[in-house]
Amino acid sequence: MDHLPSSNSQYKDQDYWDDRYRHEETFEWFGAFSHFEHLLKEEIQRDESILILGCGNSSLSYDMFMSGYRSITNIDFSAICIEKMATKYASCSGMEWKVMDAKALEFENESFNVVLEKGTIDAMMVDEKDPWNVSQETTEIIDQVLKEVSRILRKGGRFISITFAQPHFRKQLYARRDYRWSITHQIYESGFHYNFYTMTKGENLSSEDQELEDKRSQRAEPESVVYLQITENENYLNEIEF
Numbered sequence: 001m002d003h004l005p006s007s008n009s010q011y012k013d014q015d016y017w018d019d020r021y022r023h024e025e026t027f028e029w030f031g032a033f034s035h036f037e038h039l040l041k042e043e044i045q046r047d048e049s050i051l052i053l054g055c056g057n058s059s060l061s062y063d064m065f066m067s068g069y070r071s072i073t074n075i076d077f078s079a080i081c082i083e084k085m086a087t088k089y090a091s092c093s094g095m096e097w098k099v100m101d102a103k104a105l106e107f108e109n110e111s112f113n114v115v116l117e118k119g120t121i122d123a124m125m126v127d128e129k130d131p132w133n134v135s136q137e138t139t140e141i142i143d144q145v146l147k148e149v150s151r152i153l154r155k156g157g158r159f160i161s162i163t164f165a166q167p168h169f170r171k172q173l174y175a176r177r178d179y180r181w182s183i184t185h186q187i188y189e190s191g192f193h194y195n196f197y198t199m200t201k202g203e204n205l206s207s208e209d210q211e212l213e214d215k216r217s218q219r220a221e222p223e224s225v226v227y228l229q230i231t232e233n234e235n236y237l238n239e240i241e242f
Contacts (some may be wrong), residue, residue: 022080028058028059028060029056029058029118029119029122030118030119030162030163030164030192030194031188031191031194032063033059033060033063033064033067035188035189035194036162036188036194036196037063037067039186039188039196040064040160043114043158043160043198044069044113044114044158044160045113046067046068046069046070047070047071048069048071048113048114049071049073049111049112049113049114050064050069050071050072050073050112050113050114050115050116051072051073051074051075051105051107051111051112051114051115051116051152052072052073052074052075052115052116052117052118053075053102053115053116053117053120053145053149054075054076054077054102054117054119054120054123055074055075055076055081055085055097056076056078056081057081057084057085058118060116060118061074061089061095062089062092062095065089065092065094065095070093070094071094072094072095072096073095073096073097073098073112074095074096074097074098075097075098075099075100075102075105076099076100077099077100077101077102078099079099082097082098082099085097102117102120102145102148103141103144103145103148104148105148105149105151105152107152108152109151109152110151110152110153110154110155110157111152111154112152112153112154112157113153113154113156113157113158114153114157114158114159114160115149115152115153115157115158115159115160116159116160116162117159117160117161117162118162118163119162119163121142121145121161121163121173122163122164122165124138124141124142124145125138125142131165131169132169134172134173139173142173143173143176146159146173146174146176146179147178147179149179150178150179150180150181150201153181153201154201155201155202156200156201156202157200157201157202158198158199158200158201159181159198159199159201160196160197160198160199161174161195161196161197161199162194162195162196162197163194163195163197164192164194164195165195166195167185167195170195170197171183171185171209171212172212172216174197174199175205175209175210175212175213175216176205176213177205177210177213179199180201180202181199181200181201181202181203181205182199182200182203182204182205182206182209183197183198183199183205183206183209184197184198184200185197185198186198
């Protein structure tokens with residue numbers, strides 16, 4: 001917890017992450033691999049090609065490697081992070097490390113079987129105060145990322161998103177016909193309940209999710225829903241197990 005920013009908005013700042021990665025060895029958002037390994041095994045075959053968005057200094061890709069996954073590409077927008085991680089795991093044959101922006105992925109169409117993110121999209125949304133009404137700027141950023149994810153996924157490929165965001169918040173961003181995927185949702189426990197979304201390329205949205213896309217702009221906030229509220233004065237990472 002020694003590397004908390006002075007304000008939540010710094011989670012979107014590359015300079016903040018560069019400085020943090022210079023001094024911090026590792027940090028796990030939303031619990032250790034063991035808490036959701038059973039869900040990953042249901043979704044990913046060991047011989048499939050995997051891309052991890054915003055890998056940071058998490059041990060996730062190494063843990064997956066040690067579990068038998070051998071084709072893992074890791075990207076992050078911090079060159080310092082990528083250099084340190086590539087050195088740390090140089091002995092892991094089949095793991096690649098690339099400096100890249102998730103909004104502009106430098107891969108050919110249909111390059112991967114699986115794209116996985118764990119907390120990366122949450123970090124892009126830390127300025128948002130009202131999860132029912134995500135700002136136009138953030139919506140456009142997330143849309144850009146998700147269009148890129150859909151583009152590089154093969155038919156039948158899966159986009160896996162691990163987050164604290166509940167379906168009534170996160171599905172308003174993920175449920176879009178343009179992405180050409182279906183959505184399923186599971187939870188796992190790691191002190192808190194965390195959410196595990198699987199978007200399968202080449203499948204249609206459910207009728208419920210299509211309706212959500214059609215009506216999201218008119219949807220009113222339910223009266224009795226509890227959710228994590230992020231403010232500039234709140235210790236954001238205190239809500240996340242590490």
